[in-house]
Amino acid sequence: MSGDVILDVRDIMVSFSARRAGRKYRVQAVDGASLSLAEGEVLGIVGESGCGKTTLGRTIVGLVRPDSGTIRFNGADMIGAGSSSLREMRLKVRMVFQDPNASLNPRRAIGDSVAEAGDISGFFKTRAERSAAIAATLTAVGLNPAFADRYPYELSGGQRQRVGIARAILPTPSIIIADEPVSALDVSVQAQVLNLMMDLRDQLRLSMLFISHDLGVIGQISSRVAVMYMGRIVEHARTRTVLDQPLHPYTRALVAAIPKPDPSKRILGAIEMGEPPSLFTRPRGCAYAPRCPLASDRCFVEVPNLRSAGTDGRTIACHNV
Ligand SMILES: Nc1ncnc2c1ncn2[C@@H]1O[C@H](COP(=O)(O)OP(=O)(O)OP(=O)(O)O)[C@@H](O)[C@H]1O
Ligand SMILES: [Mg+2]
Known part of the structure; x- marks a missing residue:
């Protein structure tokens, strides 16, 4: 795939x-976050609140300008590119936001919200073409095309997130950055919206960065996962490998914290997540050292770089595993 x-x-x-x-x-x-996404792949990004997941996603779609680093789309530079090629690339890399209430303009009809990126880029040649594209996109996300004339307040949370997804797939993108797309939704609609995203991935041949604080959700939909801690990727591997044999002490804590359906398999209190870190008091060495059960003197002075570990492309940033 x-x-x-x-x-x-x-x-x-x-x-x-x-x-x-x-x-x-x-x-x-x-x-200093680095990652790569293959065509057709879903890469999960997981980490606790405040570790920089949204900021990284917003940087990739151009809503935040990085201080340094490079972002390449099909080999082409997305930060320094000239404005016309950049505009084209921006249409190819789109974001679904966590909170559909905040990301939809309450005074704009749904159809106009869905068409916004196309309108800005001059994508639609005629009004008829624009209306047809809105109707087809609403249908693709499981909404009645008549929703085009409605306003966000008339929709349920699940329907609003479907509109959020519709906004991201018109005109046809190559990559979707999905920032916790279901975490603001009622549990009863989370699975439906996740299924919709996976169907669209297959139909539109999308690649996806799927951001979540929940390794359980990532396990359902992504083939590889990057674990983020205080702005850095600390482990990057196939999702199955990470779930079965987490190596980094932080990944181990995340895996242990996944709620288990069978209570006898729950690792109660085995690994304490501890206090979340503050960016105001960033440690000098490994950012995880103050919470880490394996930390040695070296961890408090030297930042570990990502290095290969194992045979299936796993990389890990830890001095002690
Ligand atoms: N525009 C901004 N101005 C100042 N600080 C910001 C801004 N955006 C993010 N931050 C800070 O950057 C850090 C990373 O935030 P970010 O929203 O990327 O984390 P996150 O991993 O997405 O968290 P969550 O899981 O809660 O969504 C946080 O400390 C946040 O307060
Ligand atoms: Mg976030």
Whole structure:
């Protein structure tokens, strides 16, 4: 199924200025993250709240400018490219946002929201073509084309997220960055929306970065997973490998925290996740060291780089495994 590398992200650094207790700080939201996505592949990005997943996704679609690093789409530079080729690439790499309520303009009819990227890029040649594309896209996401004339407040949460997905697939993209697309939804509709995304992936031959804090959800839909901790990728491997044999101590804690359907298999209290980290007090060495059961002196002074581990393309950033 998976083919050539379609998206290559290298050494991305993103910092923001922040204020705390009257002082100005720069927080490093993404701290040298690298990943690659193959054609037709779903790559999961997992990590706890605040580790930089959304910022990395927004950087890839061009909503945030990185301080440094490179992003290549089919080999072409997406950061320094001239504006016309960049506009074309932007239509090919699209994002589904976590909160459909915040990402839809309440005063804009659904059809206009769905057509927005096409309108901005001059994609539609006639009004008839535009209307037909809106109707076909709404149908593709399981909504009645008559929804085009409705407004977000008339829709349920699940329907709004379907509109969020419709916005991302018109005009036809190659890559979808899905930022926790189901976590704001009622559990009863989460599976439906996930199934829709997987159907669309097959029909439209999409590649996908699927961001989630839930390794259980990632396990259902992605073939590889990148585990992110304080702005860096700490383990990157086939999802099955990560779930069966997590290597990085942080990945092990995440895997142990997945709720198990069978209570006798639950690893109760085996690994304590501990306090989440603060970007204001980033440790000097490995960012995970203060919480890590394996940490040695070296971990507190030297940042571990990603290195190969094992035969199936797994990489890991840890001094001690
Ligand atoms: N525009 C911004 N200005 C200042 N700080 C920001 C901005 N966007 C993100 N941050 C900070 O960057 C860090 C990473 O945030 P980000 O939203 O990328 O994390 P996340 O992994 O998506 O978290 P969550 O799981 O809660 O969505 C956080 O500390 C956040 O407060
Ligand atoms: Mg987020």
